Amino acid sequence: MGLGSTGLINIFLSLIFISISWWAIQCFRLDLFVKDYKSAQVKALQILLSIALGHGVARFFMDYLGWSMMLKQLFMS
Template identity: 60%
Template sequence: MDGATQFAVSALINILTSLICITLSWWVLQNVRLDLFLRNPGGIQGKMLQVLLSIVLGHGLAVFFIDYLGWSGMIGQLF
């Protein structure tokens, strides 16, 4: 596999990992009682907060998994 193809596959894996992690974060946040902290949790601002929290948490989780995958590949080069 040449460098460009390998780079494209890596980018695709990173995008899919990010989307899966954001979706997982959205699913988890559905169980959080935001009504305890917000005046109108069912309004547009409450939903937007939920979307933004999902993106932030999902991105952080995806970065962890992508870094872990990269570090695991580097360990293989040690031996």
């Protein structure tokens, strides 16, 4: 797999998992923990949390994909 296609897959996975994280964070009742739930600061916090969580999950899948690609080296002489 070339560097270009690997980069494209990494970008795609990151965007997908950030979107899924944003969707999942919407079910949390943040109004219990913040003063003004409708403020821009809370939305910024939600965005930053979804980026951090989505990036972590995407990084796991990217690492897993890389490791599974390395497994074929076990069977090559």
